[in-house]
Amino acid sequence: MPQTTRSLAAAVVAGLLLTTMAVVPAAAAPGSPHTRPAVPDRTSRTEARRVDSVPTPKLDWYACYGYAECATVALPLDYDKPKGATTEVALLRVKARDQQARIGSLFLNPGGPGGSGTDIALAAPSFLGDDLLDRFDIVGVDPRGVAASTNVRCFPSVKEQTRAYAGLNVAFPWTKAEEKAYLKSAKAVGQACSTTGRPLTSAMSTAEVARDMDVLRRAVGDQKLSYLGFSYGTALGQYYANMFPDRVRAVAVDGVLNPAAWVGQGKARDQLQESRLRSSDAAYRALREILARCAGAGPQACPLAAAGDPVASYDLVAKRLRQKPVVIDDPDAGPFTVSYADFVAASLSALYSPYGWEPIVDSTALLLTLTDPQSASPARLAGARAALGRIAAQAREQRRFDFPYDNGLETMGVDCTDAYHPGKLADWPALSAQEDKRAPYFGRPWSWITALCARDAWTVRDADAWTGPFNRRTAAPVLVVGNYWDPATSYQGAVASARLLPNSRLLSSDSWGHTAYGTSACVTGAIDAYLLRGALPAEGTVCVGDVQPFVGASEPAGRAASDKNALAAAGLPARGAPKRLPPVVAPLPLAGSLTVR
Secondary structure, three states: OOOOOOEOOOOOOOOEEOOOOEOOOEOOOOOOOOOOOOOOOOOOHHHHHHHHOOOOOOOOOEEEOOOEEEEEEEEEOOOOOOOOOEEEEEEEEEOOOOHHHOOEEEEEEOEOOOOOHHHHHHHHHHHOOHHHHHHEEEEEEEOOEOOOOOEOOOOOOHHHHHHHHHHHOOOOOOOHHHHHHHHHHHHHHHHHHHHOOOOHHHHOOHHHHHHHHHHHHHHOOOOOEEEEEEOHHHHHHHHHHHHOHHHEEEEEEEOOOOHHHHHOOHHHHHOOHHHHHOHHHHHHHHHHHHHHHHHHHHHHHOHHHHHOOHHHHHHHHHHHHHHOOEEEEEOOOEEEEEOHHHHHHHHHHHHOOOOOHHHHHHHHHHHHHHOOHHHOOHHHHHHHHHHHHHHHHHHHHOOOOOOOOOOOOHHHHHHHHHOOOOOOHHHHHHHHHHHHHHOOOOHHHHHHOOHHHOOOOOOOOOOOOOOOOOOOOOOOOEEEEEEEEOOOOOHHHHHHHHHHOOOEEEEEEEEEOOOOOOOOHHHHHHHHHHHHHOOOEOOOOEEEOOOEOOEOOOOOOOEOOOOHHHHHHHOOOOOOOOOOEOOEEOOOOOOOOOOOO
16 A cells, blocks of 8 residues: 555554464363264355355466465355356465375465465464474465455556545544545545445455355365464454354464454444454553553663653653654654654554564653653754664665555455444544543554445445354364453453354463464464364463563564565475464554664
8 A cells, every 4th residue: 555655654554463372281172072062053055055056176286486386266256156257266285294194274364354365374384383284284365355366456546546545644543634534535445445346345255255265175175174263364264163163173263353243233233343342442451561560670671660650651652742743854764753643553563562562662762752852861862863763764665655556455345345334434533532532542543444344435245244143053163262462352352252152162371462373382282282183272271471571582583474485485494493473464453663673
């Protein structure tokens, strides 16, 4: 998406954000009488007819990216018309290292909506456990409309797209002028996707992707589905489990969206999706906990504590930036601005990492000086300006230009098509302000991101979207993984999803960042054991993340790359190579960073 050059928090984009790791006592396997019902719910006749009437595709795999295989397949645009129009869907697999002991295929989804399944599959050797890599073909599918699959495209040219997006080039609108421009652009995007974007926008709901996945499960030769989904990928996993409950071998979901809250039913249809999901509450809770732990750690471990109460310092910086943005005229980077929205978006972005406390306290301390330059010494003020100059230079290096056409925001149509959103776009300023009162700072950004989904803007619907039920009894248990301090998918979402699914097990993790796989041996070992053997963690298990605020060193190697060319250049990691965090795409994320190193 085109971006302005003067704002540090680039607007609305899909950003790669990450996770954390963990070992658990294994409980009964899914086949035991205590965990597996004698008779699971059945796939409905309607859904069975839709997918089973499609002939099993023959996947013409070819070598790609050095150590993977790629394929494309034409699938029905509308499963009610299996012999009608089609859309091309792309797959990538990394074959099991031990083909003789191969269990089957493990499908991955990194989230989004709009994240690339082929990217995360190629990155899998960098973050998945070696036993999984030994015994599963790792398969990633780019959902219809996304990445290497046939792209949704709502504008006939980049020029028209750039003009329509103009008001979206803020982290979220704060001033009245920004709100007006944002509403105008959201309306333009929603209308374009409801007209020019068709017919794909009317056929790219999560239910359609679940139907694609069931056909592709059959195409790779698996009788039942093995699946690991992160973030929005947890919605896809739960949709599949409820649409095809008797076709589940193992479904693990990490960083969980409550699908009933995602869709919205009854009176909730007219609520903001954020009012139902409560991502902003989770982010605010995590932020306050970090600042409280900073105070407890003291100035030696957390320099922000030297300025007084860290909570008060953060609030003071936010108050000053609401009144007046900081403008820095750096001789190297040139003039740039840090606004209140930039500061909040940067904090939210940082919270996705297990090491997010570091950029939060660093940027708060930095801006505490720059928003009150009279109180700082010339040397300290110059150092702060230089630090922000380095940040501006990095931001400019990461700028995205107009070419080629980028449909990242338009893949948001999955949410607009899946869920019920308020009817009037003009109500967003008042509704988002209400959310901000309940969950300060983060209510607005999590609310505004769905503005283009207003029913008077995004008018196209998928007649075959799934709206529930989400309480089907599956052939094998679903493993639901929730992280206490996740700023995007609230821990309560995992609790609610586990309560909905009668044949599920909740695994909790006292860890930081978005999603939990990779944060400790406890979580990682439990998920791996479940996917490999169906072994469930003991009921009530709570893992503890290896990384805790103000304890230990700075961030090590970090997350696995997702760029296919970079992964191909690095080559296939050997068995036993150090693991990284998964490249997870947060649901409805904001970009922006004030990280100071």
